[in-house]
Amino acid sequence: MEESLILQNRLRVARAEKKLSQGDLAKLVSVSRQTISSIETGQFCPSAKLALLICIALDKEFEELFYFE
Known part of the structure; x- marks a missing residue:
């Protein structure tokens, strides 16, 4: 049985x-x-590419904004 990973984010908090x-x-x-x-x-x-651009714009590492759940 294959388990799917869902990309979650903390974008709203970082943007605020x-x-x-x-x-x-x-x-x-x-x-x-x-x-x-x-x-x-x-x-x-x-x-x-978009995730990287968002990280750069918010001055965050990828792992700070995006994670799998």
Whole structure:
């Protein structure tokens, strides 16, 4: 039986620490505000490139923002 891993994130908390709105972060990484919202709620799994851009924009390591559950 194969167990699936679900990518979770701490994006909302990290974004709040930087005092950025979803729109602000979206502009920094060149996506829509809806994309950031979908990532935060777990409805959308970002590509490796987008995850890296988000980490850079928030000055966080990947493991600080994303984890498997």
